[in-house]
Amino acid sequence: MRPRKRGGGRSSWGIHPVSERAPARFEPAFDGFADRVRESFGRQGAMALIGAELVAVEPGYCAIALAPRPETSQQHGFLHAGILATLVDSAGGYAGYTLFPAGSSVLTVEYKLNLLAPAQGERIVAEGFVVKPGRTLAITRGEVHAEFGGARTLVAIMQQTLMVMHGKPDR
């Protein structure tokens, strides 16, 4: 399921919503790519702790959502930037993982996150997109939107480097 968009299909700023993009052009390395992501997600205690939900897994793409609660807030009542980072780091990581070979796992080498607006709303959706897959490294971009009353606001963008851990399955 892709996040809903407001009328006109426009994001609030200069990055285009997913629906305006061409369909993913990546081939997963093996059939079980989505199940592997779902099982890995299910083993993350931190995801359950913060109340995150895996909402989409496609080749080169992943979306994770969360309904903000008082326990996920910073001092002004918005979603804590670290929780937001947890979502988008994971969305980017799993987007990359969909393209990694069987028997491998995924490691975040680094990421950079710009926070654009307070993350407040009924639902926060973090999406990861593979920009360049590779044998050793994969590069992704991430976007986080806040949804409120049918509108979407872009609240953060990310750029991330992942490492393919060959021969080290996720469990």
Add this chain to the structure above:
Amino acid sequence: MRPRKRGGGRSSWGIHPVSERAPARFEPAFDGFADRVRESFGRQGAMALIGAELVAVEPGYCAIALAPRPETSQQHGFLHAGILATLVDSAGGYAGYTLFPAGSSVLTVEYKLNLLAPAQGERIVAEGFVVKPGRTLAITRGEVHAEFGGARTLVAIMQQTLMVMHGKPDR
């Protein structure tokens, strides 16, 4: 293989632990700088949720620690990178906030985080250091160490941009 450690509680890699550094040379903007950080930290639901503790507040410096639990883990049992990011983003933000004038609050504009080693141990300590204070922006660096059996391992480094929100008190 992990890098060799050296005696005396030294960090394992090429950044010096806090004790080897000269004392902070920054002047806080007003006397209540540490209380203001403590009160702000206390209002962050996310900090209580993940079990983080504020362990030091000095002019231009802040340290936040956490004892890892199953609920703060990623899929391999290490501290989740997003939780680690929550710690170090906050440590950097509060380091900057110690130097901001009365009546202001702090906003993270962006940060970049390199994850160097799995964050596992008895305690994870995130430290923020102001590199350059300013009237509108402040630049900080962050380091995260994992402590185990008396040894410290550097597990992440951060570089961060903060914004001074003049005339917008934290509460």
Add this chain to the structure above:
Amino acid sequence: MRPRKRGGGRSSWGIHPVSERAPARFEPAFDGFADRVRESFGRQGAMALIGAELVAVEPGYCAIALAPRPETSQQHGFLHAGILATLVDSAGGYAGYTLFPAGSSVLTVEYKLNLLAPAQGERIVAEGFVVKPGRTLAITRGEVHAEFGGARTLVAIMQQTLMVMHGKPDR
């Protein structure tokens, strides 16, 4: 003039070429926005030194191109990453500047650059896109493509923070 694309209009990796994007939706702050960018570009000794050319200025968008020469190479003969950074930092900065008010100038606070592939070809084109304009800060993304034999390869992506210098004209 927008950079040429290879057949099918597809970029080589997961970021869409400009033509697949909706037209810019930003309003420049005043009529002379493009002339102001051209004059500022003309005053940059570094741009002349490396042989860079300003190829497009639109509201929220800027493209700068360069034909690689031996003097712009790194040790393997590809375009030096620092020269590439010069191009894309400037493209992002001028993209932001198109939306800044009269009497202001632009400052790069920080950027993060991922190098995806060797920058080699007949022409290297760096593009900057405003993601979020603001009164004090503006956030941009950048892309660098290498053109060779009618094909385009994405060789770098950037994420950047700019500052609006109110009341400090560019000259």
Add this chain to the structure above:
Amino acid sequence: MRPRKRGGGRSSWGIHPVSERAPARFEPAFDGFADRVRESFGRQGAMALIGAELVAVEPGYCAIALAPRPETSQQHGFLHAGILATLVDSAGGYAGYTLFPAGSSVLTVEYKLNLLAPAQGERIVAEGFVVKPGRTLAITRGEVHAEFGGARTLVAIMQQTLMVMHGKPDR
């Protein structure tokens, strides 16, 4: 207003100058590590073009300097941020390269650069420090100081990821 300086050639902000740091604790992989860096530097057309000079090569450390000229300026007469990036990206890359095995070369995966103050002075010095070496990746930090009249001002900080290109010598 610039921050107060302290005697003894201290840096103006919160990062310690090199002389206050403990000696490097890294072991080079082979004896020819410094010659390999010097030869690689000599093959970079871009370094000659901008007038950069290799001033120090030690295990896990490299310094590159430049005397600013009109041709290396941006539109306000300061050193162009892209030229500064060229210096510090190379300093970080060569710092890492000192620890890479024989028969390998070095590739910048990504870096993030914060610009702290205008780069103006008699000499601009970029330094790279290895934070964590590794078999596949190496992480470095960089600092750029502007020297004028015996004082040093920290003008930029960098955080960088390098890749070890095994079996691909630099020439």
